[in-house]
Amino acid sequence: MDIINRGIAVVALFLSVSAFAAFDDDLPYLKSKWRSDVTDKSTGLGVEELKVKAEKIAAAGKGVKPWCLVKAEIFKMVCEEMSVGFSPHDAFPAFSCWSKKNRVLTKLINERIAEVDSTYCPDAKVKSKEVKGSILRHDYDHAVPDWDRILKLGFPGIKAEIDASKATNDYSKAMRIVADAMLNNVKRLVKIAEDSKDANNPVIKAEIAALKNLAKAPPKTAYEVMLFQLLFFYYGEHLDHLQVRSLGNWDRLLKPYYEADLKSGRSTREEFKNLVKHFWWQWGSLDNWWGQPVYIGGTKADGTTEYNEVSRIVLEVVDEVHVPTPKLQMKIASNTPDDILSKALDMARRHRSIVFCGEEPMAKAMAAMGFSAEEARTLDIWGCYEFQPRAAANTTLPCIINMPRIMVDLLEKARIGELKAATFEDFEKEFHQELERRLEISLDVVRAYEANMDEFIPALVHSLSIKSCVDEGKNAIGNGMKYNLSVILQAGSGTAVDALAAVKEIVYERKEMTLAELGQVMADDWKGHDELRLRMRASRRKWGNNEPLTNKLKRDLYRVFGAAVNGKANSRGGKFFASGHSIDFFYIMGRHTKATPDGRMKGEEFSKNISPAPGADREGPTALVASINAIDTRDIPGDIILDMMIHPSTIQGEKGLMAMKVLIDRYFAAGGCAMHFNVFSAEELRDAQEHPERYENLQVRMCGWNVRWNDLSKKLQDAYILRAEGVLQP
Numbered sequence: 001m002d003i004i005n006r007g008i009a010v011v012a013l014f015l016s017v018s019a020f021a022a023f024d025d026d027l028p029y030l031k032s033k034w035r036s037d038v039t040d041k042s043t044g045l046g047v048e049e050l051k052v053k054a055e056k057i058a059a060a061g062k063g064v065k066p067w068c069l070v071k072a073e074i075f076k077m078v079c080e081e082m083s084v085g086f087s088p089h090d091a092f093p094a095f096s097c098w099s100k101k102n103r104v105l106t107k108l109i110n111e112r113i114a115e116v117d118s119t120y121c122p123d124a125k126v127k128s129k130e131v132k133g134s135i136l137r138h139d140y141d142h143a144v145p146d147w148d149r150i151l152k153l154g155f156p157g158i159k160a161e162i163d164a165s166k167a168t169n170d171y172s173k174a175m176r177i178v179a180d181a182m183l184n185n186v187k188r189l190v191k192i193a194e195d196s197k198d199a200n201n202p203v204i205k206a207e208i209a210a211l212k213n214l215a216k217a218p219p220k221t222a223y224e225v226m227l228f229q230l231l232f233f234y235y236g237e238h239l240d241h242l243q244v245r246s247l248g249n250w251d252r253l254l255k256p257y258y259e260a261d262l263k264s265g266r267s268t269r270e271e272f273k274n275l276v277k278h279f280w281w282q283w284g285s286l287d288n289w290w291g292q293p294v295y296i297g298g299t300k301a302d303g304t305t306e307y308n309e310v311s312r313i314v315l316e317v318v319d320e321v322h323v324p325t326p327k328l329q330m331k332i333a334s335n336t337p338d339d340i341l342s343k344a345l346d347m348a349r350r351h352r353s354i355v356f357c358g359e360e361p362m363a364k365a366m367a368a369m370g371f372s373a374e375e376a377r378t379l380d381i382w383g384c385y386e387f388q389p390r391a392a393a394n395t396t397l398p399c400i401i402n403m404p405r406i407m408v409d410l411l412e413k414a415r416i417g418e419l420k421a422a423t424f425e426d427f428e429k430e431f432h433q434e435l436e437r438r439l440e441i442s443l444d445v446v447r448a449y450e451a452n453m454d455e456f457i458p459a460l461v462h463s464l465s466i467k468s469c470v471d472e473g474k475n476a477i478g479n480g481m482k483y484n485l486s487v488i489l490q491a492g493s494g495t496a497v498d499a500l501a502a503v504k505e506i507v508y509e510r511k512e513m514t515l516a517e518l519g520q521v522m523a524d525d526w527k528g529h530d531e532l533r534l535r536m537r538a539s540r541r542k543w544g545n546n547e548p549l550t551n552k553l554k555r556d557l558y559r560v561f562g563a564a565v566n567g568k569a570n571s572r573g574g575k576f577f578a579s580g581h582s583i584d585f586f587y588i589m590g591r592h593t594k595a596t597p598d599g600r601m602k603g604e605e606f607s608k609n610i611s612p613a614p615g616a617d618r619e620g621p622t623a624l625v626a627s628i629n630a631i632d633t634r635d636i637p638g639d640i641i642l643d644m645m646i647h648p649s650t651i652q653g654e655k656g657l658m659a660m661k662v663l664i665d666r667y668f669a670a671g672g673c674a675m676h677f678n679v680f681s682a683e684e685l686r687d688a689q690e691h692p693e694r695y696e697n698l699q700v701r702m703c704g705w706n707v708r709w710n711d712l713s714k715k716l717q718d719a720y721i722l723r724a725e726g727v728l729q730p
Contacts, residue, residue: 384704494607537599
């Protein structure tokens with residue numbers, strides 16, 4: 001009987017992948033799938049009904065059961081009662097709980113955080129206000145499952161392993177409930193699909209066969225791997241409320257299944273490619289937070305590349321589908337095949353969502369953090385371009401320091417007579433000391449928040465993927481991993497450096513006004529000083545032009561930042577590290593920060609990541625990379641990211657590709673870990689702003705993710721145009 005069932009599954013799979021050959025016929029459904037509820041309401045409840053039931057479970061358990069068990073019971077209820085749907089136009093099921101903005105647990109978790117804070121660290125929120133303009137937050141929402149491990153286990157193996165665990169604490173009990181609920185949900189999906197009106201459709205039949213296998217064994221085919229990943233992602237991100245911030249080393253993971261499918265005749269290259277398109281569109285339509293990360297490439301233990309035929313298919317799909325998400329990350333090394341790199345760079349200059357991550361500089365950064373060479377070789381890239389040891393670390397990003405705000409506050413003190421600095425060196429010292437003070441406060445607040453992570457966000461699904469958490473009954477985002485890291489981010493370091501250079505010029509070199517008078521000009525948002533503002537904005541004395549003063553100021557700033565953070569103990573048995581990453585706070589914080597002496601007006605965005613301020617880098621890419629070479633990237637080992645704006649005319653044709661390769665090589669040699677491109681002319685962006693209907697598919701790189709140009713506000717569009725205007729061109 002088992003042989004017959006396996007034969008039916010193989011036939012159904014062959015029929016299904018053949019049916020996907022007409023991908024364009026499926027696209028209208030795939031585009032709409034996660035933008036509306038397409039589930040069959042006869043199969044269960046919608047999200048609002050589920051939220052009501054969840055609140056009742058939470059109320060009944062409050063003060064009676066540990067939160068981890070309450071959360072597990074809610075998870076079980078949703079798995080049993082949510083509505084689902086199947087379509088002949090989709091290789092994957094649909095669920096009623098699909099919206100990133102309307103997850104079942106959001107309200108309950110926020111209430112839980114507030115309750116935990118008031119109980120365990122009532123002073124932390126008040127203390128955080130001393131770090132003016134910076135963000136201190138409960139940053140628990142990142143998870144990278146151990147995909148290698150759980151793909152070998154499958155849902156039955158995950159359940160069997162936690163059931164066999166000797167851990168008997170409440171957290172372990174909660175994990176058992178969740179493992180059982182996931183497996184039962186897979187079985188429930190089988191029954192609903194078999195009872196559906198389209199049960200005899202080849203696509204649905206293949207889906208049923210694959211789900212049946214996942215209900216009793218690990219994935220055996222490439223299709224089953226994709227189905228398993230989507231389900232595990234869904235259980236973790238949408239039901240357990242923890243972002244799954246990487247689908248893993250996808251080409252390496254899929255390669256053996258893809259090759260086995262080809263060898264057995266179950267699939268062809270084109271059929272596999274169409275399945276990948278279906279898989280990609282799950283996130284293209286879902287549009288989850290900041291794009292869905294997935295990475296390819298790497299180096300094997302013998303020194304050869306991990307790139308393979310699956311890598312090439314992934315690149316083809318990303319190029320043809322052209323959706324902002326999933327966002328593709330690529331490990332780049334000397335062994336990266338030239339056709340792979342050339343294809344990716346050509347895509348990047350055509351606005352595809354790719355970030356290039358250097359294996360050698362990432363390894364150096366990890367060495368500075370105390371990790372081994374083997375941990376560096378096998379590291380996971382996650383989130384935007386962050387990296388950590390595979391299956392051994394969790395990382396929070398709980399603090400973003402607003403560096404330009406320090407300048408604003410110091411000049412305000414000077415304006416009211418509370419700060420006097422006889423020399424520029426005295427003023428720079430004041431800046432560094434205030435940065436150190438704010439960092440010290442920030443680390444204390446983060447310690448208070450993170451000491452209680454188990455109390456507000458038990459990461460039950462994610463913990464099931466981590467062997468040590470299963471064995472010991474620990475929370476994977478609390479202190480359940482080998483490395484429990486807290487990374488401190490910054491926004492506006494380039495803007496802060498430019499502002500320091502401007503203070504030096506205006507007050508101490510030209511002596512055009514006193515420090516107090518400059519403080520008044522900033523308080524007035526440059527009113528009556530337009531000529532000075534424009535001169536400062538147009539100055540070549542800006543970070544990114546390989547200018548000696550700003551190179552030194554940036555190097556000294558990162559030295560202070562790193563010394564105050566790197567290696568300090570957090571409250572989860574791990575350490576803090578400094579990062580050059582800003583996420584999107586370069587414009588969020590900019591909106592709420594007053595004018596700075598570099599010519600920036602109140603509300604304008606900062607520099608992002610380690611990049612120059614908008615329009616500041618006027619000497620071209622070579623000078624920008626030379627500026628990075630002037631800093632010690634070991635001071636910010638958490639992440640070193642460069643956003644490169646290039647004029648299209650400078651990278652056309654084969655010579656243009658070679659120029660991009662040289663640029664990447666030089667950047668990685670300088671210690672930079674990740675680079676991505678925006679390849680535009682100011683004229684093109686102005687036309688896109690004036691005629692949005694002509695540019696419906698135009699995308700720009702925001703930070704670690706792509707966004708559609710037409711989805712940006714005019715203010716953000718104007719900032720991209722400003723950057724493009726300053727780009728060097730022939």
